[in-house]
Amino acid sequence: MRTGISVEEALELVLAEAKGELPVEEVPLKEAYGRVLAEDLVSLVNHPDQDDTAIDGYACREEDTLGASRENPVRLRVIGQSPAGRPFAGRVGRGEAVAVYTGAPIPEGADAVIRVEDTRREGDYVLLFAPASPKDIRPQGDDLRKGEVYLRRGDLLTPGRLGLAAAMGYPRLKVFRRPRVGILSTGDEVVEPGEPLPFGGVYNSNAYSLLGLVQEAGGEPVLLGKVEDRPETVLEKLEAAGPLDLLLTSGGVSMGEYDVVRKVLETAGEVVFWKVKQQPGGPLLLARLGGLPILGLPGNPVSSMVTFFLYGRPFLFRLQRRTDSPYRSLEARVLTPFKGAQGKKVFRRGVLSFEGELVVRTTGNQSSGVLRSMALGNALVVLPPDRDAREGERVEVIPLTFVL
Numbered sequence: 201m202r203t204g205i206s207v208e209e210a211l212e213l214v215l216a217e218a219k220g221e222l223p224v225e226e227v228p229l230k231e232a233y234g235r236v237l238a239e240d241l242v243s244l245v246n247h248p249d250q251d252d253t254a255i256d257g258y259a260c261r262e263e264d265t266l267g268a269s270r271e272n273p274v275r276l277r278v279i280g281q282s283p284a285g286r287p288f289a290g291r292v293g294r295g296e297a298v299a300v301y302t303g304a305p306i307p308e309g310a311d312a313v314i315r316v317e318d319t320r321r322e323g324d325y326v327l328l329f330a331p332a333s334p335k336d337i338r339p340q341g342d343d344l345r346k347g348e349v350y351l352r353r354g355d356l357l358t359p360g361r362l363g364l365a366a367a368m369g370y371p372r373l374k375v376f377r378r379p380r381v382g383i384l385s386t387g388d389e390v391v392e393p394g395e396p397l398p399f400g401g402v403y404n405s406n407a408y409s410l411l412g413l414v415q416e417a418g419g420e421p422v423l424l425g426k427v428e429d430r431p432e433t434v435l436e437k438l439e440a441a442g443p444l445d446l447l448l449t450s451g452g453v454s455m456g457e458y459d460v461v462r463k464v465l466e467t468a469g470e471v472v473f474w475k476v477k478q479q480p481g482g483p484l485l486l487a488r489l490g491g492l493p494i495l496g497l498p499g500n501p502v503s504s505m506v507t508f509f510l511y512g513r514p515f516l517f518r519l520q521r522r523t524d525s526p527y528r529s530l531e532a533r534v535l536t537p538f539k540g541a542q543g544k545k546v547f548r549r550g551v552l553s554f555e556g557e558l559v560v561r562t563t564g565n566q567s568s569g570v571l572r573s574m575a576l577g578n579a580l581v582v583l584p585p586d587r588d589a590r591e592g593e594r595v596e597v598i599p600l601t602f603v604l
C-alpha cells in the first residue's frame with residue numbers, strides 16, 4: 201500500500217483502475233440526451249442535400265442581372281417556383297427566373313439568387329432592382345458531407361450533438377451503459393433524513409451529494425444504505441447491489457484501524473493507497489475487492505464531495521471513454537484571501553464571477569464540515585503546498601459547473 205502521495209500520483213493510480221469496458225446499448229434519439237456515444241458517427245447524407253438558397257427571392261443567371269438598379273431594373277420572366285421540399289423540375293434559361301424560398305434547391309441553370317425585397321413582381325415577370333448574386337447560395341454539404349465523421353466514440357451527447365446526430369440521419373444511437381456506482385455510508389452517528397436525530401447524530405448528507413455528483417458524471421447511483429459494525433454487512437450489501445463499476449464509501453478512513461470498511465478491504469481485498477497530500481480529503485483511500493475499484497472517501501461532507509470531484513469523476517469519464525475533460529482550470533483574481541496548508545495542495549471553495557475579468561471570493565467558513573460552502577460555491581480555488589493567496593493575486597480555479 202502506498203501512503204502520503206501527491207494529488208497527481210493519486211489521480212494516476214485511480215485512472216489506472218478504469219480498465220473495464222462498459223457494455224454498449226442502443227437508445228432512440230429522444231432518450232440519448234446526456235449519454236455518451238459508443239461509436240463514431242459518419243454522416244449518412246449531405247447537408248444541404250443540394251445547393252440551396254439561404255433567402256426567399258428569385259433564382260436566375262447572374263450574368264443576366266449585372267448592372268440592375270432602382271433606376272435601371274432588369275426584367276426576367278418567372279417560369280415557376282421552388283418551395284422547400286418541392287423543387288422546380290425545369291431549367292432556368294437566359295432572361296428567366298424561378299421564385300425560390302429559403303432551403304429550396306437552386307434550379308438547374310441558375311447560379312445566383314436575389315432577395316425578394318430587391319424585386320417587384322409584375323404578373324409573369326419580375327423586376328430586379330439589384331444584381332443577383334451567388335453569395336446567398338449554400339453549397340451542397342456546406343454543413344455536413346456524406347461519409348465524414350462528425351461525432352466520435354466518447355462524445356457526450358449535448359443538445360447540439362443530438363441535433364447533429366439527427367441531421368446525419370440516425371434514428372437510434374449506440375451509447376455506453378451508464379456506469380453503476382454503489383454508495384455506501386458508514387458511521388454510527390449517521391441517520392437517514394426523516395428519522396429522528398439522536399443525540400450526536402447527523403443526517404446522511406454524503407449519500408445524496410454523492411448521488412448528485414455521480415449523476416452529473418453520467419453514472420447511475422446505487423444507494424446501498426449504511427454499513428453496520430459487522431464486516432459481513434459490507435460483503436452482504438455488495439452482493440445485494442448486483443454488478444457495480446465503482447464503489448464509493450464515505451467515512452471511517454481517517455484512523456482506519458477501527459473502521460469496518462477498511463478492515464474488509466484489507467482482508468478480503470487490496471488497498472492501493474491511503475492518504476493524499478491534500479486538504480480537504482487527505483485520508484482518501486483507493487482499494488480493490490475482486491475486480492471492483494473502491495474509493496474510500498473521507499466522511500466530512502466537503503471532503504467526500506471534493507475527493508469524488510477530483511478522482512471519482514475522472515474515473516467515470518475514463519470508463520466512459522469521454523472525449524471531454526472531467527474538469528478544467530482557469531485563472532482568476534482573488535478578491536478575498538485564501539489560506540493554504542503546509543505540505544498539502546489545498547482546494548478552497550469560492551464563488552467565481554466575471555466582473556471585467558474572472559474574480560473569485562471565498563464562500564466563508566472553509567471547514568470540511570461546512571457543507572454550505574459546496575452549496576454556495578461554484579469553484580475550487582487551488583493553492584499549491586505552502587502557499588496562501590492574498591487579495592489581488594491570480595490563482596488557479598476549477599469551476600464546479602459541469603459542462604464547459
Ligand SMILES: Nc1nc2c(c(=O)[nH]1)N[C@H]1C(S)=C(S)[C@@H](COP(=O)(O)OP(=O)(O)OC[C@H]3O[C@@H](n4cnc5c(N)ncnc54)[C@H](O)[C@@H]3O)O[C@H]1N2
Pocket residue numbers: 385386387389390402403404405406407450451452453454455480481482483497498499500501503568569
Ligand atoms: N486524529 C485524526 N483525526 C482526524 C484525521 C487525522 O488524520 N487524524 N483526519 C481528519 C480528516 S482530514 C478528515 S476528512 C476526517 C475523515 O474522517 P473519516 O473519513 O474517518 O470519517 P468519520 O470520522 O466517519 O466522519 C467525519 C465527519 O463526517 C461526518 N460524516 C460521516 N459520514 C457522513 C455522512 N454520510 N453524511 C454526513 N456527515 C457524515 C461525521 O459525522 C464526522 O463529523 O477525519 C479527521 N480526523
Ligand code: MOO
Pocket residue numbers: 478479480481482483498500503568569
Ligand atoms: O482534510 Mo479532511 O479531508 O476534511 O479535514
